[in-house]
Amino acid sequence: MGLIFIRTVIVFIATLIVMRLMGKRQIGEMQPYELVITLIIADLACIPMADNSIPLLYGLIAILTVYFLHQIICVLDLNFPAAKTVVSGSPSIVLNKNGIDDTQLKKNNLDVSDLIESLRVEGYFSLDAVDYALYEAEGTFSALPKPNYQDLQKSLPIIIFDEGKADEKNIRRTERPLKYFTDILKEHGCKDIKKVLVMTVDGNGKIYMQIKGQKYRVVDKKWEKTLW
Amino acid sequence: MIRTIVSIFVSLALIIGVAVFENLHIRQTFELFSQALESLYEKTESGTVTHEDGVAVETFWEKRKRTLHIWLPHTAILEIDYQLYEAVGYLYVQDFESAMPKIEILQGMCENIPQSYRFSLENIL
Numbered sequence A: 001m002g003l004i005f006i007r008t009v010i011v012f013i014a015t016l017i018v019m020r021l022m023g024k025r026q027i028g029e030m031q032p033y034e035l036v037i038t039l040i041i042a043d044l045a046c047i048p049m050a051d052n053s054i055p056l057l058y059g060l061i062a063i064l065t066v067y068f069l070h071q072i073i074c075v076l077d078l079n080f081p082a083a084k085t086v087v088s089g090s091p092s093i094v095l096n097k098n099g100i101d102d103t104q105l106k107k108n109n110l111d112v113s114d115l116i117e118s119l120r121v122e123g124y125f126s127l128d129a130v131d132y133a134l135y136e137a138e139g140t141f142s143a144l145p146k147p148n149y150q151d152l153q154k155s156l157p158i159i160i161f162d163e164g165k166a167d168e169k170n171i172r173r174t175e176r177p178l179k180y181f182t183d184i185l186k187e188h189g190c191k192d193i194k195k196v197l198v199m200t201v202d203g204n205g206k207i208y209m210q211i212k213g214q215k216y217r218v219v220d221k222k223w224e225k226t227l228w
Numbered sequence B: 001m002i003r004t005i006v007s008i009f010v011s012l013a014l015i016i017g018v019a020v021f022e023n024l025h026i027r028q029t030f031e032l033f034s035q036a037l038e039s040l041y042e043k044t045e046s047g048t049v050t051h052e053d054g055v056a057v058e059t060f061w062e063k064r065k066r067t068l069h070i071w072l073p074h075t076a077i078l079e080i081d082y083q084l085y086e087a088v089g090y091l092y093v094q095d096f097e098s099a100m101p102k103i104e105i106l107q108g109m110c111e112n113i114p115q116s117y118r119f120s121l122e123n124i125l
Helices: A004-021 A032-050 A056-077 A081-088 A102-107 A113-123 A168-173 A180-189 B003-046 B052-071 B074-092 B098-116
Strands: A092-096 A130-135 A143-144 A157-160 A196-201 A206-211 A218-220
Touching: A004 A032, A004 A056, A004 B003, A032 A081, A032 A180, A056 B003, A092 A102, A092 B003, A102 A113, A113 A130, A113 A143, A113 A157, A113 A196, A157 A168, A168 A180, A180 A196, A180 A206, B003 B052, B003 B098, B052 B074, B074 B098
Parallel strands: none
Antiparallel strands: A092 A130, A130 A143, A157 A196, A196 A206, A206 A218
16 A cells, blocks of 8 residues: 555656646646646546456555645645745736737747637737736636727737738738738838737737737728728 | 644555555465465475365465455455465365475465565556
């Protein structure tokens, strides 16, 4: 049983490390260690239950070990903030008043389209509609909108450039050539589209763009007709 | 908080208690079983063994294996059962030549099984 204890501790820690390394994308509404417990405990309970050749005590000791580790993590969580950060992680502010923080996104294995998707789920369709957006340690997403955010999202923005890559399908929807957008980038001092973190455009011609390492910019081209 | 800390110590004490008991129980059981097998082997080698000697070892094992089922995978116990019944069967027909390798296998198992429960890197990994 001592071996099962040690083996369970090793599997628990290894799974927890992997979950932490995978970032917030894999978690979703659970602390990393809670997800690890959920993943492990189901198997621990099932294997000795279903396999008659394994003593039930093997499963019970492993479950008791998981409980023991859970209690230790609870004590660490409450008393040692540094340990809490190591075990559970910390919130990641992925969008601030300067725009998208791609370092934080990459740290959590997320990309700009994931952020846009999370914003849409929260009801914010335009990147400039929010001042702050963050992923909590357990993977949930929250955003602080600008006071006048309703006025900033009159039409659905679509992605033109996503981390240096042009979205041909969306460019066709704008009824404008790629050059139209690269010229806008050039006007703002960006000659290489690979340096573009994101560029979106809404149906009225409002362009949101952010060049890597720079603050975001909003350019309103005021198209003659609303395209979508 | 106190409740959490108490639960940590209680669960740890339970795990350590069960682990120590398991280790001692398995080791002790297999030591006794090994001694019984050694005596059976010596008698078989000298040709003085009777079927009753074999049945005595079998009875000893039958009594002990009930509690071993709690600690060991049942397949390991079944393997010992199989070898032991064969050895006793050979003793019944007085085929000592065939019984001896079976008893040797059992002696080997008595050494190997407790070893697989010791704290060692190869067992953990």
